Amino acid sequence: MISPGPGNGHWVRTRTEEDRAAFxxxxxxxxxxxxxxxxxxxxxxxxxxxxxxxxxxxxMF
Incomplete structure (x- = not known):
């Protein structure tokens, strides 16, 4: 899922629990x-x- 960032126009990827575990x-x-x-x-x-x-x-030799 992609959701807008905190009012700055950037996009932030929302991570699921599976993504977190894999990371x-x-x-x-x-x-x-x-x-x-x-x-x-x-x-x-x-x-x-x-x-x-x-x-x-x-x-030695």
């Missing part, structure tokens, strides 16, 4: 995705650690 669910999922590292980040981290170990071994 909150998506917001929580988005926050979880921001905290957990993705597959690409893990691969880059593993490659960086392997390169660091190889460099340290090369420097």
């Amino acid at each position: 909150l669910t998506e917001k929580r999922a988005e926050q979880e995705r921001m905290v957990r590292p993705g597959v690409g980040a893990v691969v880059i981290l593993v490659v960086a650690v392997c390169l660091l170990v190889a460099w340290l071994l090369w420097a």
